[in-house]
Amino acid sequence: MSILVVGSVAFDSVETPFGKAEDILGGSATYFSTAASYFSDVNLVAVVGEDFPEEHIFFLKSKGVNLNGLQRVSGRTFRWKGRYDFNLNEAHTLATHLNVFEKFTPQIPDEYKNLPYIFLANIDPDLQWNVLEQVKKPKLVACDTMNFWITGKRESLIKLLSRVNLFVINEGEARQLAMEPNLVRAARKIMSYGPKIIIIKRGEYGALMFNGSSIFSAPAYPLESIFDPTGAGDTFAGGLIGYLANTDYLEEDNIRQAIVFGSVMASFNVEDFSLNRMKTLSLNEINERYKEFKQLTHFEDI
């Protein structure tokens, strides 16, 4: 099954304790699409400016991503600048320049309107809503967001969540959205806004899924060297939704496997800046790391 994704395609400038990079390829939809492309067909809707180079278009095309919904308009591409300290779980936003996103209205091509799996990657919740107004009867609507929108567009976000089935969100942002420090209670409160399934991303501590009364906990892969955590959340979502769309099965056991594939994709992505690790990553490496995850969490009955 195929996926429709809307989100940012960006230039990022990132500082970590291990290095610095300026105007590198980033964006929530870019990371998501690249990771999901290992599992399913991906159709992207976003906007870039005149300054966006062909080289990046070529990269996304090389991953098989359908770019018929990528608009190029006059102006500058979205830019994000962030810094990580030694606690790599937390990104500090230094600057957000919406640029071409300020006047953007998503135009969903007719060929995308019946796609069964929708991922509303991190972007203005009003734009995410606009996408849902244009599509027909999706099988799964999944969504991500960040503190920038929780602070700036809280009401739009809460309204959007009434139409979302699966919500992925960072630990700190879940607390902020629910205004509740306890994660179990925060998840329950967010569920009351609409989504039946909440997946809370906890950086190096893994991910927690709340699905009805069941809770599933997946670890993060214990990496020795993490270079740049940018995009970990989006590549996690790419592996997760990519696997769900590929298997087209939305029961708990399959969602648990999908979460592990999400964790596998995120673990590779943080090994290098931007999408550099995705340039060489093979399916074989993904399957091998999935097996290592199984080994990591295996223990015997008493």
Ligand code: AMP
């Ligand atoms: P994450 O997976 O959470 O690390 O997301 C990182 C990506 O989110 C970066 O590549 C940024 O370009 C993008 N990003 C940062 N802020 C925003 C925003 N306010 N709206 C949309 N995308 C953003």
